[in-house]
Amino acid sequence: MDYKELADLIFPNAKDIEYYEEKYPERNLPEGAMVTRFAPSPTGFVHIGGLFGAIVDRKLAEQTKGVFILRIEDTDQKREIERGTEQIVEGLQNFGIIPDEGMISEDGEKGIYGPYKQSQRKDIYQAYAKSLIEKGLAYPCFCTTEELEEIREKQEKAKIRPGYYGVWAKYRNLPIVEAAEKIKNGEKYIVRFKSHGNEERKIKHKDIIKGNIEFPENDQDIVIIKADGLPTYHFAHAVDDHLMRVTHVIRGDEWVSSIPLHLELFKALGFKPPKYAHTATIMKEDNGGKRKISKRKDPEAAVSYYHEEGIPQEAVVEYLLNIANSNFEPWRRANKDLDISEFELQLNKLSVSGAVFDMVKLLDVSKNVISKFTAEKIYDETLKWAKQYDTELMKLLEENKEYSIRVLNIERGNVKPRKDIAKWSEVKNSIEYMYDEIFKNNKEYEFQKITDKEEIKNILSKYIEKHFDINDDKQTWFNKMKDLAEEMGYAREVKEYKQEPDKYKGHVGDISTVIRVALTGRCNTPDLYEIMQILGKERIYSRMNNLIQ
Numbered sequence: 001m002d003y004k005e006l007a008d009l010i011f012p013n014a015k016d017i018e019y020y021e022e023k024y025p026e027r028n029l030p031e032g033a034m035v036t037r038f039a040p041s042p043t044g045f046v047h048i049g050g051l052f053g054a055i056v057d058r059k060l061a062e063q064t065k066g067v068f069i070l071r072i073e074d075t076d077q078k079r080e081i082e083r084g085t086e087q088i089v090e091g092l093q094n095f096g097i098i099p100d101e102g103m104i105s106e107d108g109e110k111g112i113y114g115p116y117k118q119s120q121r122k123d124i125y126q127a128y129a130k131s132l133i134e135k136g137l138a139y140p141c142f143c144t145t146e147e148l149e150e151i152r153e154k155q156e157k158a159k160i161r162p163g164y165y166g167v168w169a170k171y172r173n174l175p176i177v178e179a180a181e182k183i184k185n186g187e188k189y190i191v192r193f194k195s196h197g198n199e200e201r202k203i204k205h206k207d208i209i210k211g212n213i214e215f216p217e218n219d220q221d222i223v224i225i226k227a228d229g230l231p232t233y234h235f236a237h238a239v240d241d242h243l244m245r246v247t248h249v250i251r252g253d254e255w256v257s258s259i260p261l262h263l264e265l266f267k268a269l270g271f272k273p274p275k276y277a278h279t280a281t282i283m284k285e286d287n288g289g290k291r292k293i294s295k296r297k298d299p300e301a302a303v304s305y306y307h308e309e310g311i312p313q314e315a316v317v318e319y320l321l322n323i324a325n326s327n328f329e330p331w332r333r334a335n336k337d338l339d340i341s342e343f344e345l346q347l348n349k350l351s352v353s354g355a356v357f358d359m360v361k362l363l364d365v366s367k368n369v370i371s372k373f374t375a376e377k378i379y380d381e382t383l384k385w386a387k388q389y390d391t392e393l394m395k396l397l398e399e400n401k402e403y404s405i406r407v408l409n410i411e412r413g414n415v416k417p418r419k420d421i422a423k424w425s426e427v428k429n430s431i432e433y434m435y436d437e438i439f440k441n442n443k444e445y446e447f448q449k450i451t452d453k454e455e456i457k458n459i460l461s462k463y464i465e466k467h468f469d470i471n472d473d474k475q476t477w478f479n480k481m482k483d484l485a486e487e488m489g490y491a492r493e494v495k496e497y498k499q500e501p502d503k504y505k506g507h508v509g510d511i512s513t514v515i516r517v518a519l520t521g522r523c524n525t526p527d528l529y530e531i532m533q534i535l536g537k538e539r540i541y542s543r544m545n546n547l548i549q
Contacts, residue, residue, distance in 0.1 A: 001176050001177050001180055002176065003133060003134050003135065003136050003176065004134050005176075005180070006133060006140075006176050006179060006180055007130045007131075007133035007134045008130075009180055009183055009184075010130065010133060010140060010183065010191070011126045011127070011129065011130040011133075013123075014123065014126045014127040014129075014130045015123070015127050016127070017127050017128055017131050019127070020124055020127060020128075020243060021243075024113050024243040024244065024245070026245060027067065027245045029065070029066060029067070030064075030065050032064055033061075033064045033065050033066035033067075033247075034060045034061050034064045034066040034247050034248050035061065035066050035067045035069070035244070035245055035246050035247045035248070036057035036058070036060055036061045036066065036067075036068050036069070036246065036247075036248050036249075036250060037057065037068070037069040037070070037071050037102075037240075037241070037244065037246050037249070038050070038053060038054040038057050038058075038068070038069070038070055038071070038092075038099075039069075039070075039071040039072070039073050039237070039240075040072065040073065040088055041072070041073050041074060041076065041079065041080070041084075042072055042074050042080050042081060042084025042085045042087070042088060043076070043079045043080060043081060043084060044081060044084070044295070045087060045091065045295075045302045045303065045304055046087070046088055046091035046092065046302070046303045046304075047295060047301055047302065047303070048282060048293060048300065048301050048302070048303060048357065049252060049281065049282050049293070049301075050303075051091070051092070051095060051097075051303045051316075051320065052279070052282060052320050052323065052324070053250055053251065053252065053279060054092055054095075054097050055095070055097065055317055055320050055321065055324070056250050056279065056324055056345065056347075056350070057250055058097050058099075059321075059345045060248065060250070060345060060347060061100065062341070063344055063345065066247070067100045067101055068099050068100050068101075069099055069100065069101045069102045069111070069113075069116070069244060069246070070088075070089070070092070070099035070101075070102030070103050070104075070116065071102055071103070071116050071117075071118070071240060071244070072085050072088070072102075072103050072116060072117045072118065073118050073233060073236065073237070074117055074118055074119045075118045075119060075226075075230045075231055075232065075233065075236055076233075077119065077228075077230070083106060085103055085105075085106050085107075085117070086105060086106040088103070089103055089104060089105055089106075091303050091304065094303070094306075094307050094313055095303065095313040095316060095317055096313055096314075096317065101113060101114075101116070101244075102114075102116040103116050103117065113243065113244045113245070118230075118231070118236050118240065119230065121236070121239075121240070122229055122230060122231075124239060124243070125224075125225065125230070125231040125235065125236060125239055126225065126229065128235075128239050128269060129191050129224055129225045129231070129235070131269075132193065132194075132224070132268060132269070133191070135268075136194065137193065137194050137196075137268045138191055138192060138193050138194055138224060139171065139172060139174070139179065139191070139192055139194055140171070140179050140182075140183060140189040140190070140191055140192075141164075141169075141170075141171045141172075141189060141190050141191070141192045141221075141223075142171055142174075142179075142182055142187050142188070142189045143164075143170055143171060147170065148164070151164070151168050151170070155168065161199075163220050164192070164220060164221050164222075165195065165219045165220050165221055166219060169192075169221045171192075172192075172194060172221060188227055189227070190223050190225060190226055190227050191223070191224050191225035192221045192222065192223055192224065193221055193222050193223075193224045193235070193265065193268070194221060195218055195219050195220060195221050195222075195264060196264075197217035197218040197219040197260065197264055198217050198219055199216045199217060199219050200216070201216070201217045202214050202215065202216060202217070203215050203216075203217055203260055203263065205259050205260075205263065205276075207256070207259075207276055207277060207278055208248075208275055208276065208277035208347050208348055209277045209278055209279065209280075209347065209348065209350045209352060210253070210256070210278055210352055211352075213256070213259070215257075215259060215260045216260065217260055217264070218260040218261040218263075218264045220261065222234055222235075222261060234258065234261060234262065234265060235265065237262070238262060238265040238266055238269060238271065239269070241274050242266070242269070242271040242272075246274050247274055247275065248274055248275050248276075248277060248347070249274045249275070249276050249277070250277045250279060250347070251276075251277075251278060251279070252278065252279055252281060253278040253279060253280055253281060254281070255278060256278050259276065262276075277347055277350070279350055279351075280350070280351050280352060280353055280354040280355060281293075281354045282323070282354065282355060282357050283354040283355065283356050283357065284298060284356065284357050285356055290354065290356060292354075293357055300357070300359060303316075308389065309423050309424075309425050310381075310382075310385040310389070310423040310424025310425040310426075310427075311362070311363075311366050311422070311423045311424075312366060312369055312370060312373075312381065312423075312424075314340075314369050315362065315365050315366035315369040315370070316362070316366075317340065318332070318340055318365055318369060319361065319362045319365045319366075321340060321343065321345065322361075322365065323351070323355040323357075324345060324350055324351075325343075325345055325346060325349050325350065326349065326351070327346070327349060328343060331343055337372070363422040363423070364422075366422040366423060367419040367420070367421065367422045368419065370419075370421050370422070371412075371417040371418065371419045372417070373412075374409075374412070374413075375405045375406070375408040375409035375412055376405055378408045378421075378427070379397065379401070379404055379405050379408055381424060382397065382408075382424045382427045383397045383398065385424035385425070386424070389425070390425070390428065392428070393427070393428045396428075396432075396435055396437075396438075400435065403434075403534070404431070406534050407431050407434045407534055408427075408431065410526045410527060410530045410531065410534070411526045411527050411530065418526050420526070433519075433520040433521050433522060433525075434520075434531070434534065434535065436539065439520075439521065439543070444521070445517050445518070445521055445547065446517065446521075446522070446523055447513070447514060447517050447523075448510070448513050448517075448523050449506055449510045449513070450506065450510050450511075450513070450514055456514055456518075456547075457548050458488070459484070459488060459511060459514045459515070460514065460515070460518055460544045460547060460548050461548060462484060462487065462488070463484055463515060463544070464541065464544055464545075466484075467480040467481070467483060467484045468480075468540070470532070470533070470536065470537040470540070474529045477529050477532075478529070481508055481511060481512055481515075482508050484511055485507065485508040485510075485511045488505070488511065489504060489505045490504055490505050490506045490507055490508060490510060490511055491503075491504040491506070491507040491508065492507075492508055493507065493508065494507045494508070494509055512528060515528070515544075516528050516531075518543060518544050518547045519531065519532065519535060519540060519543050519544070
């Protein structure tokens with residue numbers, strides 16, 4: 001009996017691998033085009049590190065006129081959660097990441113290199129595993145759990161490296177006839193790769209990000225096909241990346257140690273390996289040190305957090321590009337109004353050490369991003385967010401659409417637009433004073449310098465009686481504010497007050513603050529003139545008179 005007969009016994013129905021090589025031919029793409037893939041497991045939410053990887057994958061494929069694939073690695077079906085694939089698809093869509101090929105819903109897919117779920121590619125993996133057995137590069141292993149535990153205990157006792165390799169690979173050299181007999185007798189088995197590596201020898205590998213790295217060769221006889229007939233991650237990724245014609249694998253640096261094994265698998269299978277780029281782990285500052293951002297400890301580790309908080313997808317993507325390439329920030333300063341699709345990501349400029357995730361910096365980026373949005377876009381995005389997370393705000397916006405857009409347009413479209421909103425969850429607080437149904441519940445007014453009630457009453461009364469006209473242009477409006485200040489014993493200009501503070505009660509800014517607080521209940525707001533224009537004559541009279549009384 002030879003290896004081919006053993007392979008036929010194990011995989012009697014497997015097609016010849018040439019069938020798959022013809023079915024999934026080389027792609028017809030421009031020179032330099034990158035084929036990248038994001039390949040998560042459907043075992044929980046999309047992690048911020050996964051989103052980072054997907055953004056890099058998508059960007060590289062896009063800018064080189066290549067292909068970005070969303071592949072689902074679901075061979076560990078015990079860990080799979082309900083609707084796991086759908087959660088991944090939606091999690092990416094929330095950040096504008098749509099694959100060129102791959103999964104587009106729980107069961108829907110697009111592209112001719114599928115199926116794009118590994119659990120549906122069982123026949124393909126078995127065909128390639130069969131070809132390895134035929135070449136004597138893989139074998140059936142009949143080790144029970146008890147036998148593997150015994151091997152591990154002996155290795156620990158002898159203080160040697162654990163694993164299934166060399167003399168510890170119990171069934172590696174089992175005669176073919178005996179192996180066949182066990183299979184025919186119904187004994188359970190898995191298929192292992194027969195490594196020809198030697199840990200004493202070294203391999204050199206050039207990682208696109210980390211540069212030249214040296215490793216011991218792989219000598220582990222890893223499992224490639226499990227008892228359920230599905231492959232392990234290591235074997236499946238090699239077969240899939242080859243048949244989907246992936247050119248660049250961008251993944252977290254926790255996979256660096258797998259390089260010797262993966263390169264050996266590619267060589268044994270007769271495949272050209274893709275180029276590998278291992279990205280640094282996203283870190284978080286904690287008690288003066290740094291640690292890996294954690295699904296368990298950090299809410300911001302889940303990409304759903306940004307959706308719930310209402311941080312725009314554009315801001316998160318822009319911030320992650322900022323982490324990815326150090327030259328992004330100067331590019332953005334020089335190209336304030338360009339879309340980020342114009343930025344060319346350079347893979348070899350990704351950080352070698354872990355970038356620290358800084359929420360303060362992200363919110364600063366978000367303020368800049370939102371400052372460029374039109375009032376209509378802010379209205380639409382806030383309403384969409386409010387429908388899920390704030391019914392009071394939703395009602396306010398829906399019932400006052402045109403008015404709300406005017407409110408949100410205050411200080412927008414200027415050379416220096418307002419930057420007071422970092423997320424949609426802050427919008428209500430930033431505009432609620434413009435709505436009578438909320439403002440009437442305001443019982444406290446925080447005046448700053450002028451706190452005497454009679455003085456406040458006099459300022460408001462005189463302003464309404466002599467100086468207020470809703471039809472005034474901005475300059476006239478401000479000149480009248482100065483007139484009121486002078487009339488009440490305050491300096492017309494701040495600099496006048498600073499030069500002779502003993503001569504005046506205060507300055508025009510103190511007067512305008514009284515009016516601002518009377519109309520909004522706040523000391524700090526966007527442009528007061530624009531606020532008054534939108535509030536209108538009746539609201540202004542009503543609010544001031546209520547305070548006077």
